[in-house]
C-alpha cells in the first residue's frame with residue numbers, strides 16, 4: 001500500500017481563505033507584531049514568511065528588527081507598548097533569542113490575550129486544563145492535518161516523539177483532548193520502535209532525520225512529520241524516512257509541504273481569534 005499524502009499547502013490555502021473572509025468582516029483588520037532580534041538566517045526566513053502570509057490573508061502586520069546586542073529591558077519595554085497598542089492583536093517574538101535575553105521573561109511579558117504563539121504559562125495551563133485558549137501553532141496545525149484525513153481519534157493510539165514545550169507536550173494534550181490514547185516518547189525512551197509499532201497516529205518532532213523508519217510503522221497509520229532537517233546533499237527532510245514509510249503508512253505528511261505551511265496558517269488563525277475576541 002502507498003500512503004495518501006496529507007497536503008499541508010492545499011489545506012493551508014483553504015484555511016487561509018477562511019481567515020481572510022473572517023478578517024474582512026471585522027470592523028478593524030487583525031494586526032500581528034513580529035519581533036526579530038539578531039541575525040539568525042533561518043529565523044529571518046521564517047519571519048519573512050509570516051509577514052508575507054499576513055498580507056496575503058488581509059491581516060495588518062508590523063515587523064520590528066533589532067541588533068543581536070539589544071538590551072533585554074528595551075525588548076520588554078517594546079512588548080509592554082505593543083500590549084496596549086489597539087492596532088495589535090498578536091505579538092510574536094521569534095525564537096531563539098540571543099543568549100543574554102531570557103526567553104521565559106519575554107514570553108511572560110506578552111499580554112496573554114495577544115500570545116498568538118500559545119507559549120505563555122497561561123496558554124499552556126488552559127490547554128492542560130481543557131479550557132479554550134490560544135494553542136501553539138505547530139501542534140494545532142498537526143491536529144488540522146490529522147482531522148483532514150477524516151479519521152476519528154477516539155479509541156486510537158497516538159505516539160508523540162519529542163517532549164518540547166512548543167511541540168511535543170502540547171501535541172500530546174491536543175491528542176488527548178481529541179480522545180486518543182497517548183504515549184510520549186523522548187530521548188530517554190528505552191525502545192522507541194516498540195512504542196511506535198503500536199501507533200495508529202505517529203507525530204515525529206525530534207529534529208533528527210530517519211528517526212522513524214518503515215519497520216517501525218503499523219500498516220495504515222497516520223504519520224505526521226514535524227522535523228526540519230537537512231540530508232547529506234543539503235536537501236530539506238523530516239524526522240521520518242519518507243520513501244520507506246510511505247509504503248507502509250495510510251497517510252503521511254511530506255517535508256516540505258506538510259506541517260511547515262500549517263504552522264504559519266495557525267498563527268494567522270490565532271491572530272484572527274485574538275482580534276475577534278478583542279473586537280467582541
Ligand code: GUN
Nearest residue numbers: 092093094095096117137
Ligand atoms: N522559532 C521557531 N518556531 C517558532 C515559533 O513557532 N514561534 C516563535 N516565536 N519562534 C519560533
